Amino acid sequence: MLRLERVAMRYGEGPDVLHHVDLTLNRGEFVFVMGPSGAGKTSLLRLLALLHQPSAGRLSMFGEDVGRLDQDRRAALRRRIGLVFQDVRLLDHLSVSDNVALPLRINGRDDQQSARLVSEMLAWFGLGAVAEAGPATLSMGQRQMVNVARAVVTRPDLLLCDEPTADVDGKLERRLMHLFIRLNKLGTTVVLATHSERLVERHPHPVLQVAGGRVSGPAAPSTLAAAE
Amino acid sequence: MRRLAIDLRRFDLPLRQSAVSRFLPWTIGGLLYLAVVALAVAGVADEALRLYDQRTKLVTVTLPSIEDDGRSERQMAAAIEMLNRTQGVLSAVPVPPEELKALVEPWLGTAKAQLDLPLPRLIDVTLDPRARPDLPALQERLGAAIQGATIGVEALSRDRAERLAVFFRGWSSALGIAALLGLLALVGLITLASLRMNGANVELLRLMGAPDRRLAREFERHALLSSLQGGLIGFALALLTVVGLLHSSRRMDLAEAIELGLRPLDWMLLASIPIIIALLAMGVARITASWGLARIP
Numbered sequence: 001m002l003r004l005e006r007v008a009m010r011y012g013e014g015p016d017v018l019h020h021v022d023l024t025l026n027r028g029e030f031v032f033v034m035g036p037s038g039a040g041k042t043s044l045l046r047l048l049a050l051l052h053q054p055s056a057g058r059l060s061m062f063g064e065d066v067g068r069l070d071q072d073r074r075a076a077l078r079r080r081i082g083l084v085f086q087d088v089r090l091l092d093h094l095s096v097s098d099n100v101a102l103p104l105r106i107n108g109r110d111d112q113q114s115a116r117l118v119s120e121m122l123a124w125f126g127l128g129a130v131a132e133a134g135p136a137t138l139s140m141g142q143r144q145m146v147n148v149a150r151a152v153v154t155r156p157d158l159l160l161c162d163e164p165t166a167d168v169d170g171k172l173e174r175r176l177m178h179l180f181i182r183l184n185k186l187g188t189t190v191v192l193a194t195h196s197e198r199l200v201e202r203h204p205h206p207v208l209q210v211a212g213g214r215v216s217g218p219a220a221p222s223t224l225a226a227a228e
Numbered sequence: 229m230r231r232l233a234i235d236l237r238r239f240d241l242p243l244r245q246s247a248v249s250r251f252l253p254w255t256i257g258g259l260l261y262l263a264v265v266a267l268a269v270a271g272v273a274d275e276a277l278r279l280y281d282q283r284t285k286l287v288t289v290t291l292p293s294i295e296d297d298g299r300s301e302r303q304m305a306a307a308i309e310m311l312n313r314t315q316g317v318l319s320a321v322p323v324p325p326e327e328l329k330a331l332v333e334p335w336l337g338t339a340k341a342q343l344d345l346p347l348p349r350l351i352d353v354t355l356d357p358r359a360r361p362d363l364p365a366l367q368e369r370l371g372a373a374i375q376g377a378t379i380g381v382e383a384l385s386r387d388r389a390e391r392l393a394v395f396f397r398g399w400s401s402a403l404g405i406a407a408l409l410g411l412l413a414l415v416g417l418i419t420l421a422s423l424r425m426n427g428a429n430v431e432l433l434r435l436m437g438a439p440d441r442r443l444a445r446e447f448e449r450h451a452l453l454s455s456l457q458g459g460l461i462g463f464a465l466a467l468l469t470v471v472g473l474l475h476s477s478r479r480m481d482l483a484e485a486i487e488l489g490l491r492p493l494d495w496m497l498l499a500s501i502p503i504i505i506a507l508l509a510m511g512v513a514r515i516t517a518s519w520g521l522a523r524i525p
Contacts, residue, residue, distance in 0.1 A: 049435055052525075072439055079437030089432050093242035102240060103436045 001027045001189060002048070002158065007057035009047050016055060017043045021215045023208070025191070027157070030184045031217075032200050033193040035210035041193040042086065044210060045160045048191060049083050050074055062157065079107050082156035082188075086163045088147045090135040097122060097131040100149045107154055121149045124179075141168050148176060152183055159183060161192040165199060177203060240433055241426050241443070243450040248421050252414075252451075253458030256509070259411040260459045264466035264501055265473075266404035271494040272474070273397035279487075280390055285355040287363070289320075292376035293346035303374050304349060310373060311351065314366055316359025323350040360394075363387040408505060415455070415509045419447050419516040423524075430524060444517040451513030455506035463502045470498075 002025040009018040018040050025031065033041050046052055047059070050066060059066045061077055069077070082103075090099050097118050104114040122128050125145045135143060148164060159180065165173040177199070184190045191208075194200065200207060208217040243249050291307060294300050304322055311320035323331075328347055355361060363384055370377040423430070430443060470490075477488040490498075 051431070051435065072441075075434070075437050075439040077437075078435060081435075081437075083435050089428065091240070091242065091429060091432070093239075093245050102433075105240075106433070106436050106438045106442070 001025060001062060003058075003060045004054075005058045007047070007054045007059055009043055009052055010055045011043075011052070017213050018047065018215070019213045021057070023215060025189055027189055028184065028187050030181070030190045030203075030205040031192070032203075032205055032207045033191060033210060034195070034197075034200065034207050037195075039210045040213045040215070041210050042162055043213075044208075044215060045083075045162050045191065045193055048158070049081060049160055050078055079103070079154070080157040082151035082154065082159040084148050084151045084159070084161040084164045086166065088140075088143045090143060090146055090150075092134060092136050094135075095132045096127060096135060096138070096146050099135060099146055100153055103150060103154045117153055121153050125149055125175075141172055144168055144176075145172070148179065152179065152188075155183065155186065156188060159188050159190045159192075161190070163194060164192065165194065165196065173199070239446055239450065240438070241422075241429050241446050243422055243426070243446060246422060246425055248418050248425070249450065249454070252418050252454040253461075255414055255458070256411055256455050256505075257458035257462035257465075259407045259414070260462035260502060260505060261466045261469075263404045263407035263411070263505075264463055264498055265469050266400045266407060267501070268466070268470040268490065268494075268498055269473075270397050270400035270404060271490050271498070272477075272488050273393040273395075273400065275491055275494070276393045276488060277390060277397065280386065280393075281357045285357045285386070287353040287355060288380040289351040289353055289370065290378050290380070291349040291351070291374055293348050295346075300349065304351075307351060307370060307374055307377060310369060311353055311366075314361055316356045316361035318354045318356050320351055320353045323352055360387075360390060408501075411505060412508055412512050415451050415512045416516045419451065419513045420520055422447065422450075423517060423520040427524065430521070440518065440521040443521055444514050447517035448510050448514040452506055452510040455509040456502070459502035459506055463499075467498075 002023070004021045004023040007018065007021040007023075008016045009021075010016045021044070033044060035041050043052075047054065048061075050061070053067060062080060064073065064077065066074070066077070091102070094102070097115075100118045100121055101114045104117060109117075119128070119131075122131050125148075127142065127145060127149070130138060130142065135146060138146065144164070144167060148161075151159065151161075161180065164176055164180075168176065180190050180192065181203070206217065208215055289307060289311065291300075291303055294303070308320050308322065311317050325347070328350060332347065363379055364387070367377075367379045367384070370379070433443060434440075474488060474490070
């Protein structure tokens with residue numbers, strides 16, 4: 001489903017921030033991405049989100065060579081990806097429900113179906129009461145829930161999460177992890193970048209280690225612990 | 229219909245919230261007002277010229293009376309020759325003395341008209357209505373060749389009115405077209421500025437799989453709504469101004485008593501301006517947004 005062969009990536013004309021990445025992820029896999037700050041975790045997720053082109057190597061996703069895709073095909077692939085940002089990016093001029101409905105509208109789902117899915121999603125997060133509120137009125141935790149709800153409402157084939165539990169309390173962290181695992185069981189491939197070793201220990205999924213722009217793994221968490 | 233109205237106003241990007249975008253309908257309204265008034269003035273001037281063109285342009289040239297018959301004939305011949313050489317003059321015919329006497333009879337009476345009074349000599353000049361010869365220059369040339377030769381005041385007054393109409397038609401058209409081009413340029417610039425201000429939001433929507441075509445359509449719709457909103461207000465105010473101007477022009481004493489106005493076709497063209505401009509603004513916004521988006525990696 002996702003294959004990187006000797007992939008390198010750089011920002012603009014700068015030096016490579018990822019080097020010779022070889023990685024294969026199959027449908028339904030759940031991997032953590034770990035590594036120190038500035039190691040390249042976010043760059044790897046941005047590459048997988050098709051925000052950047054590889055500067056070298058080959059990236060194929062859903063059976064298509066990303067380097068050969070035109071703009072429309074890339075957009076079509078992105079519609080199969082859900083992305084939870086580290087910095088919560090919501091559109092403040094839209095209500096909470098409109099923010100969550102946005103990927104559905106972009107996917108061309110009809111309004112009735114979208115309304116039902118959004119309503120279910122907001123109810124699951126306990127955000128039903130603020131559905132028509134503006135995101136600016138929400139707490140940080142609520143904003144993160146809207147951010148996640150928007151990423152998963154289309155039930156994407158690939159879910160990329162960048163530190164989704166960094167700024168939330170333990171209760172919400174458990175709730176979010178429960179959601180990601182449930183989606184994964186339904187067939188979504190999940191790539192979750194985190195600093196939290198506790199999170200990795202609690203959820204026994206393979207771990208990709210990123211250091212100095214190089215990616216190793218995936219390794220089982222137990223292997224990782226032994227190496228440390 | 230209500231659903232359509234809601235969809236038209238629903239934007240994924242916060243285009244209606246930014247200061248530059250809020251300013252757009254008002255600027256469009258102002259420029260459209262200026263353009264419609266200017267083009268209406270040009271239309272009125274054009275209609276005035278058309279009315280003048282429909283009327284035969286007759287000019288009376290007056291040569292002062294002199295005693296010497298031989299000199300008088302030479303002066304008349306020189307004047308006729310000069311007139312015939314002038315561009316736009318169709319014919320120059322001396323008014324026979326009998327006809328001249330008949331002209332003064334209502335004032336002097338039959339008996340006095342038979343007296344050997346020194347009467348000026350007149351030349352009836354027929355001009356090509358579309359040629360618009362330079363009558364003040366002709367007057368100057370005639371005066372230099374024949375002392376005291378003059379062109380009738382009415383002809384000069386009509387000539388001035390025609391020149392004024394030509395001036396207003398030219399400059400008003402230029403001003404109107406410049407305002408419309410400025411309006412379209414402004415739409416392009418504001419689209420680019422909005423695109424720059426919404427860089428992060430554009431990236432967000434792209435990440436969700438929104439193709440650039442869809443994003444460009446947002447700018448296109450925003451330009452259409454702003455143009456319709458500002459344009460219709462500007463047009464309504466311009467219409468009131470034009471009607472007011474036409475109404476007040478009735479008190480003007482124009483040469484040959486022509487009445488200023490607009491033809492039905494002109495009214496239709498003016499009415500179509502807000503719609504045409506809204507469609508053009510939409511196109512400009514779409515092209516500019518597509519161009520700008522192609523430059524955002």
